[in-house]
Amino acid sequence: MIVAVALFELHIEFAQSLKDKRMVVRSLRAKLRDRFEISAAEVALQDVHQRARMAISFVTGERTVAEGLLEKIQTFIESNTDATLGGWTSELLDFDEEAGL
Numbered sequence: 001m002i003v004a005v006a007l008f009e010l011h012i013e014f015a016q017s018l019k020d021k022r023m024v025v026r027s028l029r030a031k032l033r034d035r036f037e038i039s040a041a042e043v044a045l046q047d048v049h050q051r052a053r054m055a056i057s058f059v060t061g062e063r064t065v066a067e068g069l070l071e072k073i074q075t076f077i078e079s080n081t082d083a084t085l086g087g088w089t090s091e092l093l094d095f096d097e098e099a100g101l
Contacts, residue, residue, distance in 0.1 A: 001097065003059050004066040006073070006090035007043070010052040010083035021049045028081045032056060036073060052083065066092050 010028075015021040025042050032040040036058070044053035056073060060066050070090050078085050 001059060001061060001095045002063050002066045003057065003093040003095065004070060004090065005055065005057045005093070006070055006088060008054045008056070008074075008077055008088045009086040010054065010077075010081070011086045012050050012052060012083045014082065015049045018047070018049050021052060024082050025052050025054065028077065028083070029054065031080055032073065032076070035076065036069065038069075038073070051086075063092060063094065 010024075012021050012024050015024065029040045029042070032038060038056050038058040040054060040056045042052055043055040045051045058066075058069065060069070074085070074088060
């Protein structure tokens with residue numbers, strides 16, 4: 001089992017208020033959840049009106065599937081939001097199926 005976690009740093013140049021920023025973040029979060037069936041949330045920089053940090057996570061059975069989905073999510077974010085992707089990082093956690101609890 002692979003647990004994938006990623007952080008995306010966004011720059012929202014036009015945002016003049018936190019309300020402008022929330023509009024972009026909420027829209028992107030909803031699109032990500034609907035399109036990819038993943039967990040997504042704003043996790044940092046909540047009081048900064050032109051920057052946002054979003055985290056996503058999902059579980060899958062294979063590393064190659066996780067890597068492919070992360071690439072699709074990155075491409076989606078770059079092309080489906082009013083924000084600019086400033087950078088991102090990810091971690092894939094591999095849990096052994098036979099691990100004892």
